[in-house]
Amino acid sequence: MGNFMRLVQNENMKIYRRIRTWVMFGVILLMVLFFSILFRLGGGSSTISSWDAISQLSFLYYLATIFAAVVAADIVAGEFTWGTIKLLLIRPWTRTKVLASKLLALILFTLLITVVFFLASSLISFAMYPENTTSLMYSDDVSPLAYMLEDILYRYIDLLVIALFSFMISAVFRSSGIAIGLSMFILFTGGIFTMLFNPVRYPWAKYTLFVNMDLSQYRGGQEGVAGMTLGFSITVLLSYVLLFLLVSWLVFKKRDVAA
Amino acid sequence: MDLEPVVRMKGVSKRIGSKTIIDNLTLDIPPGQVYGFLGPNGAGKTTTIRMMVGLMAITAGDIEIQGASITKQFETAISHVGAIVENPEMYKFLSGYQNLLHYARMSPGVSKQRIAEVIELVGLQQRIHDKVKTYSLGMRQRLGVAQAILHRPKLLVLDEPTNGLDPQGIRELRSYLRQLAEEEGTTIFVSSHLLSEMELMCDTVAVIQQGRLIDVRSLHDQDAVANEQKKTMFEVSDPERARELIGQGQIMDSHLLLDIDRDTAAAINERLVLSGISVYRIAVVTRTLEDQFIELTGGGQIG
Numbered sequence: 001m002g003n004f005m006r007l008v009q010n011e012n013m014k015i016y017r018r019i020r021t022w023v024m025f026g027v028i029l030l031m032v033l034f035f036s037i038l039f040r041l042g043g044g045s046s047t048i049s050s051w052d053a054i055s056q057l058s059f060l061y062y063l064a065t066i067f068a069a070v071v072a073a074d075i076v077a078g079e080f081t082w083g084t085i086k087l088l089l090i091r092p093w094t095r096t097k098v099l100a101s102k103l104l105a106l107i108l109f110t111l112l113i114t115v116v117f118f119l120a121s122s123l124i125s126f127a128m129y130p131e132n133t134t135s136l137m138y139s140d141d142v143s144p145l146a147y148m149l150e151d152i153l154y155r156y157i158d159l160l161v162i163a164l165f166s167f168m169i170s171a172v173f174r175s176s177g178i179a180i181g182l183s184m185f186i187l188f189t190g191g192i193f194t195m196l197f198n199p200v201r202y203p204w205a206k207y208t209l210f211v212n213m214d215l216s217q218y219r220g221g222q223e224g225v226a227g228m229t230l231g232f233s234i235t236v237l238l239s240y241v242l243l244f245l246l247v248s249w250l251v252f253k254k255r256d257v258a259a
Numbered sequence: 260m261d262l263e264p265v266v267r268m269k270g271v272s273k274r275i276g277s278k279t280i281i282d283n284l285t286l287d288i289p290p291g292q293v294y295g296f297l298g299p300n301g302a303g304k305t306t307t308i309r310m311m312v313g314l315m316a317i318t319a320g321d322i323e324i325q326g327a328s329i330t331k332q333f334e335t336a337i338s339h340v341g342a343i344v345e346n347p348e349m350y351k352f353l354s355g356y357q358n359l360l361h362y363a364r365m366s367p368g369v370s371k372q373r374i375a376e377v378i379e380l381v382g383l384q385q386r387i388h389d390k391v392k393t394y395s396l397g398m399r400q401r402l403g404v405a406q407a408i409l410h411r412p413k414l415l416v417l418d419e420p421t422n423g424l425d426p427q428g429i430r431e432l433r434s435y436l437r438q439l440a441e442e443e444g445t446t447i448f449v450s451s452h453l454l455s456e457m458e459l460m461c462d463t464v465a466v467i468q469q470g471r472l473i474d475v476r477s478l479h480d481q482d483a484v485a486n487e488q489k490k491t492m493f494e495v496s497d498p499e500r501a502r503e504l505i506g507q508g509q510i511m512d513s514h515l516l517l518d519i520d521r522d523t524a525a526a527i528n529e530r531l532v533l534s535g536i537s538v539y540r541i542a543v544v545t546r547t548l549e550d551q552f553i554e555l556t557g558g559g560q561i562g
């Protein structure tokens with residue numbers, strides 16, 4: 001019945017008509033600008049290539065990951081806290097379709113914030129380092145653009161997994177606070193976890209989310225620790241993502257709405 | 260009425276854990292009526308409404324709306340329904356208009372013109388482009404009614420819609436509901452814990468208590484007399500002993516109430532006097548629906 005894209009349009013309206021969302025974009029732009037200036041001043045008279053400058057800023061993509069987790073945390077839980085879920089679910093759309101529209105709007109948001117981040121860091125870097133200096137990071141035989149795009153892809157996958165995890169927690173606990181908290185926990189403890197439970201010593205650790213999230217470890221055909229491969233990590237990540245979506249769907253579909 | 264009912268509840272029960280909240284409720288709602296659902300707080304009105312609109316699963320039984328099962332043919336069944344469940348909660352960071360647009364997009368065939376028409380009907384033209392966070396409760400209630408009728412539903416379900424409204428707001432609400440029922444033929448199912456309110460707006464009321472349907476009665480003018488009960492009241496020196504002597508009756512405020520005709524009244528009077536009980540007054544009293552409701556529900560209502 002009706003046109004599914006109108007549901008997505010509604011979800012978009014609920015994301016982009018909130019001031020919070022524009023604050024997120026504003027913070028990203030400001031931080032990118034701030035760190036570029038900081039690096040420029042810190043670098044003194046020596047100048048680096050614009051590609052190196054972009055890569056220097058890429059750590060700020062964590063902000064985009066945090067913001068994506070926040071939006072994901074609210075997209076289902078918010079309706080319960082606001083009580084609007086009661087009006088949303090009494091329309092001629094099954095719960096599955098309502099949830100799917102939220103998922104799609106979330107994915108669109110993660111793409112948008114990623115594009116905004118990389119456009120901002122590229123534009124600012126090119127503006128600050130217009131001199132055509134040779135890159136210190138990239139050898140002549142790799143195209144910096146291709147390298148950067150590959151890097152974006154790895155980082156985006158990481159962001160998406162965190163956002164979908166947050167989405168699931170949001171649907172299960174109907175609390176955006178818990179969803180944001182747990183996603184941040186995963187985001188920031190991933191590195192420590194991988195150090196503590198190295199798959200070489202603990203074979204089971206190979207199957208955890210943490211050690212598979214960073215696909216850049218396989219860059220250029222490298223083999224990962226304990227014989228892990230790109231294909232293996234992709235399979236593990238996909239399994240987790242499907243599990244997150246399945247749990248979100250089952251809970252959302254079955255739950256009695258008494259908010 | 261031989262018209263197909265708009266809503267058909269068939270042996271509906273809801274259990275949460277070991278608690279039975281709704282117990283085997285069977286009820287048909289005929290088309291075109293303002294149908295009241297009356298019961299004290301905690302009787303199960305909201306729970307029944309949640310099951311009717313598919314927000315809660317039904318433990319046993321089924322509910323059909325225009326012949327479509329809310330559990331098995333949800334999309335068809337719900338397309339005939341507009342509702343406000345408990346408070347009219349809206350997206351506060353959006354304007355009233357954006358809220359309506361949101362719900363309009365979810366139902367087929369709601370034009371911009373229809374949105375404008377509904378805004379006018381509920382009288383929100385002046386403030387519709389303001390953010391909902393600036394609205395008063397009365398305005399949010401109107402916006403709630405607006406979102407519920409956008410798609411011209413056959414059935415409008417309102418859960419305690421007068422809660423928190425001032426008398427002026429209540430009067431306005433009553434007049435829209437009448438207008439909807441009479442001009443658009445919408446069937447309206449409205450819950451309340453106040454009988455006085457139901458009497459003012461409903462054609463029929465179903466009374467629910469502790470999850471059970473205990474009474475359904477018509478409030479049409481011609482039936483009003485039939486709904487009243489006449490009883491004979493004896494004001495006596497010792498009502499307890501009087502009741503023992505007669506072997507029937509009900510004591511209320513130290514009066515004895517009896518369901519008898521006038522000849523019997525004379526005979527009873529004689530017996531009471533002969534047994535040494537003083538009779539101060541005999542009168543016929545009329546008990547309104549309200550008295551009966553309070554009696555049915557044990558007077559335990561709050562509010």
Ligand SMILES: Nc1ncnc2c1ncn2[C@@H]1O[C@H](COP(=O)(O)OP(=O)(O)O)[C@@H](O)[C@H]1O
Pocket residue numbers: 258275278280298299300301302303304305306307
């Ligand atoms: N989720 C729940 N779990 C257990 N009991 C509930 C739940 N929701 C409602 N109840 C109980 O069900 C009864 C009916 O509640 P409700 O339908 O809200 O009544 P009403 O709307 O008539 O005031 C109340 O006794 C309430 O405590």
Ligand SMILES: [Mg+2]
Pocket residue numbers: 304305306418419
């Ligand atoms: Mg209630």
